[in-house]
Amino acid sequence: MTTAQLALASALAIALLPACSQPKAPERSPNVLVITVDTLRADRLGCYGFDAARTANIDKLSREGIRVEHAVASAPITMPSHTSIFTGFDPPAHGVRDNGTYPVPEEIETLAERLKSAGYQTQAFVSAEVLHSRYGLAQGFDGYDDELWNEAEPTDFKRQERSAHKTMDRVLQWLSRRPTSAAPFFLWVHLFDPHQPYNPPPAEARVTPTPYDGEIAFVDGQIGRLVEALENKGALDETILVFTSDHGESLGEHGEDTHAVFIYESTIRIPLIFRYPPKLPAGRVYTQSVRSVDLRSEEHTSELQSH
Numbered sequence: 001m002t003t004a005q006l007a008l009a010s011a012l013a014i015a016l017l018p019a020c021s022q023p024k025a026p027e028r029s030p031n032v033l034v035i036t037v038d039t040l041r042a043d044r045l046g047c048y049g050f051d052a053a054r055t056a057n058i059d060k061l062s063r064e065g066i067r068v069e070h071a072v073a074s075a076p077i078t079m080p081s082h083t084s085i086f087t088g089f090d091p092p093a094h095g096v097r098d099n100g101t102y103p104v105p106e107e108i109e110t111l112a113e114r115l116k117s118a119g120y121q122t123q124a125f126v127s128a129e130v131l132h133s134r135y136g137l138a139q140g141f142d143g144y145d146d147e148l149w150n151e152a153e154p155t156d157f158k159r160q161e162r163s164a165h166k167t168m169d170r171v172l173q174w175l176s177r178r179p180t181s182a183a184p185f186f187l188w189v190h191l192f193d194p195h196q197p198y199n200p201p202p203a204e205a206r207v208t209p210t211p212y213d214g215e216i217a218f219v220d221g222q223i224g225r226l227v228e229a230l231e232n233k234g235a236l237d238e239t240i241l242v243f244t245s246d247h248g249e250s251l252g253e254h255g256e257d258t259h260a261v262f263i264y265e266s267t268i269r270i271p272l273i274f275r276y277p278p279k280l281p282a283g284r285v286y287t288q289s290v291r292s293v294d295l296r297s298e299e300h301t302s303e304l305q306s307h
Helices: 011-015 056-063 078-087 111-117 164-177 211-232 292-296 302-306
Strands: 031-037 066-072 121-125 143-145 185-191 239-244 272-275 284-291
Touching: 031 078, 031 211, 056 211, 056 239, 056 272, 078 111, 078 292, 111 121, 111 185, 121 164, 143 164, 164 185, 164 211, 185 211, 239 292, 284 292
Parallel strands: 031 185, 031 239, 066 284, 121 143, 121 185
Antiparallel strands: 066 272, 239 272
C-alpha cells in the first residue's frame, strides 16, 4: 500500500465514496478545512502520548477522527513544506527550496485551484511573512489574508508574524459573514506561534513545562474557538477537517536548537489528524508511515475510510 492511499484528495472525490456505517453524508459536497500549526512536533501533543501537554482541543479531534501515528514532512522549512502539502510535489519537483526566495511556479496546480474549479469558495489566513502571497501559494484562493504588519504594534521586520488569536479573530469574522446557503468552502488556517522565539501568554506558561509547550497550548485554545464556531453554525460535521504541521522543532536535539538544517524525526515527524464523521470512523489510529506531500493526491481515498 502506498502512502497516497491515505490522501485527503479533493472534497468531491471523498464526497462520492460510500459511507462506512457512519451517519448519512450531507447531500452537498463537504467543506474542507486544513489547519497547519507551524513548527509543531507530534510528540508534544497529548494525543501522541505527551502527558504534560495542554492540548485538549486537538486531542478531541483525534478522538473523533483518525490519527496518523507516523506522518513525515517533505522539508523542515515552512514554505517548501506547505508547497508540498498543497501541490503534491516534493521540493525538487515544485522548485520551492527555501523561505523567501523561491515562488511557487504558476503552472503547478494547487489544491485551492482544483477545489475552486469544482465550485468551492476558497479562503486562506496565514500568520507569517514567509507565506505571503508574493511567494505564490495564493494561487486558487478567492481571499488570502496575509496582512501581518500593524504600525501600532511594530515587530522585527524580518520576523513578521501574527498571533494565533489575531488570525483566528479574522477567521471567525469571515466565517460569521458566510450565509448558510453559500457554496462549500475550502479554508486554510495557518498558525505560527510555536515558532521560535517562544513567548506564550502567562496563563499557558504557568501550566506547561517549557515556553514552546506554552505556545502550543495557546494555539490549541484558538483551534477550539474555530471548532466551536463551526459547531454553532451546524457546519462542523459537514466539514472534512485536516490538522497537521509543516515541520517540527529540534529543541536542542542533535545539536540543533530549532529547525531547517537536519532531517531527524524531531524536525520532520508531524501530527496528522482527519475528522469527518459522515465517512471516517472515530478514534482510529493509522500506524503506517504517511508523507504530508500525499495529502494532495486523489487516489485510493477509501483506504482511509476502511481503516
